[in-house]
Amino acid sequence: MTVSEKSFDTASKTSKSKSNTHQALEILRNMILSNELASGSNHLEKELASLLGMSRTPVREATLILEAQGLVEVKPRHGVRILSLSSKDMAEIxxxxxxxxxxxxxLAANKDLPDDEFLIAEKAIRDMDQALKNEDREAWAEADEIFHSELVRLGGNKRIADVIDKYNDQVRRVRYLTLNLRPTPTQSNEDHRNVLTAIREGKATTARKLHTAHRIQAKTMLLALLDKYGFHNI
Amino acid sequence: MTVSEKSFDTASKTSKSKSNTHQALEILRNMILSNELASGSNHLEKELASLLGMSRTPVREATLILEAQGLVEVKPRHGVRILSLSSKDMAEIxxxxxxxxxxxxxLAANKDLPDDEFLIAEKAIRDMDQALKNEDREAWAEADEIFHSELVRLGGNKRIADVIDKYNDQVRRVRYLTLNLRPTPTQSNEDHRNVLTAIREGKATTARKLHTAHRIQAKTMLLALLDKYGFHNI
DNA sequence: TTATAAAATTACGTATACATTAAAAAATTA
DNA sequence: TAATTTTTTAATGTATACGTAATTTTATAA
Known part of the structure; x- marks a missing residue:
């Protein structure tokens, strides 16, 4: 590895230099999630290759993986289409x-987990409280995501985490867009606290019901927002 | 297209000629599900390319897609590893x-579906009864799979179907292996009938509970079999 | 022999060449 | 003009070439 490569590598992310295919995958994924590559837009292999400064081969491989992950659709001669979501899609997800x-x-409630397993979830709850006080919605959203992913981690099923990660990727854009349109998520913080308490107390059915109610509420709110603001494909 | 190519194409499957990448994907997937490519085995790109009679490029693309689908792991310089499953993996799935x-x-129970929506599921139930009489377990398994996929179709969430298809692919091998080791699935047929009745009558909670019980029973039985016969990685 | 170092091998990652064929553009005809 | 055909263009799918780096083999030293 040359010095310049090394410094670039350090500057970017992990210390191990990945293949161009995996770099392309990561960069394109981030551009899709941040809407830099707009949903609904099409991009030829050549275009993406020159954007990323590599040949078509690794770009092509990356787009095939992204397609398998449900973020794009590869349409020969029309380029790679960044998938958009309808309300129905959102509801399904x-x-x-x-x-x-x-x-x-x-599952987590049935495990009788030691106290130290809850540290991250508890911090996320505190961060959400603080974020509400500061009226900082981005910070709130970040802590909210941490709380939800902790919940899944505590459940202990890695494949559930995989599935949820995949679909979270698909809706992140939408969630971000509505973040400042939605009402203040005061109730959410209360819900999270109650779910975590139920888990700690081993009340599995309660934990489950509380969380389901919390999620259904979030879904209803989101779909109403999309409808209200006329976002039919996003 | 030459005459020989055309006849091969006709003989093979669909009439539209797919790309080599997608052919490779389909063939490799089938070979994995049927255990022709044994779980745990490793295969170099070159080997697969000559097996499929094409260059490394489309084979490589296919393996990357298979990796995203969770069927293989691509390990540079060690080839593509066909993933095997532990009991823990099975439990997660x-x-x-x-x-x-x-x-x-x-969801299906809440839909008040018209009678003709149940034709395929009903036929699957009849086929399972018949298969039991004939002591034909392969026929039973086929009808069982149809019943389960119909259930998901009736629920109406396409993404649920995607997720379930993906994980069914991963466990099909195991299910097939234990098909003749398990007790006669008499109770299963009864369970299916009850679930379908509950759905038709709009009893959503009942349908759900019945099906959950049915599935938990199947899971317990399968894990016990794997343990009894010493299948720790399959 | 066992451990280490040097050399050879080879699988992979990537760029590139090129045939194919869909799409677009131009030309022809009605 | 509108419809059809022909020509051109260019995006893709695939094979191949080749540098790189991991692995294996061989050689050397302890």
Missing amino acids: YEILTELESLSAE | YEILTELESLSAE
Whole structure:
């Protein structure tokens, strides 16, 4: 590794230099999630290759992986299409997230976990409180995501985490867009606290029901917002 | 297209000629599900390329997609490893299948579906009865799979179907292996009938609970079999 | 022999060449 | 003009070449 490569590598992210394919995957994924590559837009392989400064081969491989992950659709001669989501798509995804997170809450409650397993979730709750006080919605959203992913981690099923990560990727854009349109998430903080308490107390059914209610509420709110602001494909 | 190519194409499957990448994907997937490519085995790109009669490029693309689908792991310089499953993996997967199929049963029950929507599921139930009489377990398994996928279809959430298809692919091998080791699935047929009745009558909670119980029973039985016969990685 | 170092091998990652064929543009005809 | 055909363009799918680096083999030293 040359010095310049090394410094670039350090500057970027991890210390191990990944293949161009995996770099392309990571960069494109980030550009999609941040809407730098707008949903609904099409991009030819050549365009992406020159954007990323590499040949078509690794770009092509990255787009095939992104397609398998549900973020794009590869349409020969029309380029790679960044997938957009309808309200129906959102509803489908939220149905899955609700179900698998709620199951995770139940599983976690049945485990009699030691106190130190809850540290991150508790911090996330505190951060959400603080973020509400500061009226900092980005900080709130970040802590909210940490709380939800902790819930899944505590459930202990890695594949549930995989599925949820995949669908969270697909809706992150939408969630971000509505972050400042939605009402203050005061109730959410209360909900989270109650779910975590139920888990700590081993009340599996309660934990599950509380979390399901929490998620259904979030879904209803989001779909109403999309409708209200006329976002039909996002 | 030459005459020989055309006849090969006709003989093979669909009439539209797919790309080599997608052919490779389909063939490799089938070879994995049927255990022709044994779980745990490793295969170099070159080997697969000559097996499939194409260059490394489309084979490589296919393996990257298979990796994203969770069937293989690409390990540079060690080849593509066909993933095997531990009991823990099986338990994780069954947890997801149980949850999402049960949710589908609930959703279907809430839909007040017309009678003709149940034709395929009903036929599957009859076929399972017949297969039991004939002591034909392969026929039973086929009808069983149709019933389960119908349940998900009736629920109406396409993404649930995607997730379930993905994990069914991963456990199909195991299910097939234990097909003739398990007790006669008499109770299963009864369970299916009850779930379908509950759905038709709009009893969502009942449908859900019945199906969950059915699935948990199947999971317990399968894990016990794996343990009894010493299948720790399959 | 066992451990280490040097050399050889080879699988992979990537760029590139090129045939194919869909799409677009131009030309022709009605 | 509108419809059809022909020509051109260019995006893709695939094979191949080749540098790189991991692995294996061989050689050397302890």
